Amino acid sequence: MxxxxxxxxxxxxxxxxxxxxxxxxxxxxxxxxxxxxxxxxxxxxxxxxxxxxxxxxxxxxxxxxxxxxxxxxxxxxxxxxxxxxxxxxxxxxxxxxxxxxxxxxxxxxxxxxxxxxxxxxxxxxxxxxxxxxxxxxxxxxxxxxxxxxxxxxxxxxxxxxxxxxxxxxxxxxxxxxxxxxxxxxxxxxxxxxxxxxxxVDLEVFRSGRQAQARATLGVPDDAAVLMFAGRIQPLKAPDVVLKAAAQLLDRDPTLRGRLVVAIVGGASGAGLDQPTFLADLSEELGIRGVVRLVPTVSQAVLADWYAAASVVCVPSHNESFGLVAIEAQACGTPVVAARVGGLSTAVSDGVTGVLVDGHDPADYAAALHPLLTDPELRDAMGDKAVRHAESFGxxxxxxxxxxxxxxxxxxxxxxxxxxxx
The missing domain is CATH 3.40.50.2000 (Glycogen Phosphorylase B;)
Structure with missing residues (x-):
């Protein structure tokens, strides 16, 4: 034994x-x-x-x-x-x-x-x-x-x-x-x-509480929340999220009053060499006003961010699994992710989210836009995401x-x- x-x-x-x-x-x-x-x-x-x-x-x-x-x-x-x-x-x-x-x-x-x-x-x-x-x-x-x-x-x-x-x-x-x-x-x-x-811890990461989570985090009820969570380093590609957000605002100016881009995590690896990179890039792209750079948080607060989000983006260049994607789906939030490594298992393409080939910000903007602007699509995918995540306890x-x-x-x-x- x-x-x-x-x-x-x-x-x-x-x-x-x-x-x-x-x-x-x-x-x-x-x-x-x-x-x-x-x-x-x-x-x-x-x-x-x-x-x-x-x-x-x-x-x-x-x-x-x-x-x-x-x-x-x-x-x-x-x-x-x-x-x-x-x-x-x-x-x-x-x-x-x-x-x-x-x-x-x-x-x-x-x-x-x-x-x-x-x-x-x-x-x-x-x-x-x-x-x-x-x-x-x-x-x-x-x-x-x-x-x-x-x-x-x-x-x-x-x-x-x-x-x-x-x-x-x-x-x-x-x-x-x-x-x-x-x-x-x-x-x-x-x-x-x-x-x-x-x-995934299905007691911590749970669905059906977007309004409560937004109130806790100070996010407006009608916000379109695009979220990234993870270590801030080139491998995780947070820059792709910011560049996609800039293209979203160019494509649909009505989002500027509602879009919130939450980048949650701390610097790691090569990211330690450029600690202000994301803030500088936000300024350069003209979107600093919609970006929230959130330091590393506890699992409970991270779950609040997932629940508050309209969509979570995981554009990593490689992921052995992609725990962020499963945690987000357990909270009822669809995921747009790179079609690499374990993300192809973590996300059911076209059902609980969207898988994107490559790392072109334009492709991510195109995949993100419907989920940020179509509540019925987002809710339908979110419901299926919860059921998908339940098999990963x-x-x-x-x-x-x-x-x-x-x-x-x-x-x-x-x-x-x-x-x-």
């Missing part, structure tokens, strides 16, 4: 606020999955890198969930690309967690993102337990879809991901498309790659993940038997 799991999230803590720095959908994934596992009586110990000397070494975040802040390199000032050089220190402290306990303390390791996967391959060998890995994003895929101003992922990451694919007992792909990429681009064995969609994700864990344990047991024979 599965009793205790080591969850590795090296570069970003699930306790950090999503939408700022490197915190995003993966943080939500790790925490929500851990909650589901803990509710089923499985203890989860999460290992993440300490980013402040003031953080306690361990935190009992919730019943059944313990977070270890591992000292690995300088606490402050390290960027994600600096972290590979600190993995030796991280591995040392993770392995020490087992040494200080009875043998067989952990039944399984689940690592998230390639940095954690590197640690996971060592823990798998030392602890003699199965390794399950979730990529979340992949270097080869990102490099094939680089946004202007973004840097290519380094070759060291590609080698690291290829090693993880070779050693992991099971790989979890967010979508069938990601599974195909793992098999075709990384030579993953098909029988070792399972598809498990991420979930975290309880479903947890049950499917547990099946993958069982397969990994059985596979690992068989491989150990073969080695001993």
């Amino acid at each position: 599965l009793k205790r799991i080591a969850m590795l999230s090296a570069h970003t803590s699930p306790l950090e606020q999503p939408g700022d720095g490197d915190a995003g959908g993966m943080n939500v994934y790790v925490l929500e999955l851990s909650r589901q596992l803990a509710s089923r009586g499985i203890e989860v110990e999460i290992f993440t890198r300490a980013t402040s000397r003031h953080q306690p070494q361990t935190v009992d975040a919730e019943p059944g969930i313990r977070v270890h802040h591992v000292a690995a390199g300088p606490f402050e000032g390290l960027q994600k690309n600096d972290l590979p050089s600190q993995l030796c220190s991280f591995v040392r402290d993770v392995l020490r967690a087992e040494v200080e306990r009875e043998p067989g303390h952990f039944d399984l390791v689940h690592s998230h993102y390639w940095l954690s996967g590197q640690v996971g391959t060592v823990a798998r060998e030392r602890w003699n337990v199965p390794l399950v890995h979730t990529m979340h994003t992949m270097a080869k895929v990102k490099n094939a879809m680089l946004a202007e101003g973004d840097s290519a992922e380094p070759i060291g990451r590609i080698y690291g991901e290829e090693e993880i694919v070779r050693y992991a007992d099971r790989l979890i792909a967010n979508t069938a498309e990601e599974r195909r990429e793992l098999i075709e681009m990384y030579d993953a064995e098909p029988e070792r790659v399972a598809v498990v969609h991420p979930g 975290w309880d479903v994700t947890a049950e499917r993940t547990l099946r993958v864990y069982e397969e990994a344990i059985e596979s690992h047991r068989e491989s150990q038997g073969e080695q001993q024979a």
